[in-house]
Amino acid sequence: MARAVKSGRTARAKAGKRRSPLVGGLIGLGPAAALARINASLDFDRRLYAQDIAASQAHAAMLGQQGIIPAGDVTKIAAGLARIRGEIEAGDFTFDPALEDIHMAVEARLAELIGPAAGRLHTARSRNDQVATDFRLWVRDALDHLDGSLRDLQTALIDKAESHADAVMPGFTHLQPAQPVTLGHLLLAYVEMLGRDRGRIADARRRLNESPLGSGALAGTSFPIDRKRTAKALGFDRPTANSIDGVSDRDFALEFLAAGAIVAVHLSRLGEEIVLWTSPMFGYARLSETFSTGSSIMPQKRNPDGAELVRGKAGRLFGALTGMLTVMKGLPLAYNKDLQEDKEPVFGAADTLDLCLSVMTGMVGDLTFDRARMRQAADEGHLTATDLADWLVRSLGLPFRDAYRVAGRLVGRAEAKGCRLDELTLAEMRMEEKRITADVFSALDVNRAVAGRKSEGGTAPASVRRAVAEARRRFLGKRS
């Protein structure tokens, strides 16, 4: 045993000596190169270039205004930064990983372009307040973009809900047929979820919208800066109140990821509905060829890959959130390099949400529902059993619990006979409760059962039509 362990170790040690660089891997980098690699963020934080340049423009203008740097240098800096933005957008900018991050890369290029004046830009600033500012600006844009995508999906859902305000289908609890509902009503349930998502985004945006610029490395600065001026120039509501918090807080990223994770929960539930509805076992809906794929071996298949992937991608969002929470927990104040790990999960989450929402909005518009099949399904599973119990309460004055028992026995009779509740004869009904009259059959009519649920927020087509108009007003800012 001991010998086996020892020889195993020897084998590994030998293999270690013979290790060759992995294809595309990093094994074999010397210590200095490995540190440079782990330290560099330019590969991903180049996505902050526009925010970095905007924040530098605001900072330089403020420095000039306050007489901290000469006006002539501000002009040179502004022109140089504008040119760099142009170079990056034209694909003419060389991102040199030796420059570590986007902030250094932009500043180094500025020095090449305008010479020593470039060295004045970083007066009264640190990369710590710089990155905190850039990243807030980026996440603010991402929140706005996400809100717009959610609104688009709400629009698609509301349009479908309007077309199917009166399409009767089984409503489920425990995935067991429960009571008949309208498809429009069900689709509007998702509109509500997305509406709350948008509310979370608006809340997060409001808290995010303070400027950390001017916090310096952590303690502020002895230069006479005007933080209100830079905050205003960048569209922030005000400067952050505490410089230590300003450079070290990433709540805004956590809130973006948390709101995004809840969006992903909602999208994955809708994805699951689409998977079920389009399964031939349900047969409620079909996706066109644009939104379904075939199988390489089973010619009859129409797979809802888009819906499945939206369901599956939720895992990435949850991973991004838990990853970021883990990076943040226990970090002492103020800035720590761990914070550089904030960007990739946020970028990844934003990209994933964008993709999932485009696919989902496309799928919702694409779905065609088989209303006849859904209506037929609503005839199965004794969905009007509750309505039968309600009739016994209303017409015979039975306490609901007694009515429930009578209705349960009638369901048993129908099951034994292999028929629907409304196919039982009046005589059979009376065997369970002799006061039942022929009027009971009105309660067993599925369409009437649905139309009768007119309570606020209920499933009746008339209520759904009203809810559609309300949803347009509440979420899309439209009168209708």
Ligand code: ARG
């Ligand atoms: N690339 C860094 C980040 O993303 C920028 C801030 C670096 N600050 C520092 N003191 N090393 O967090």
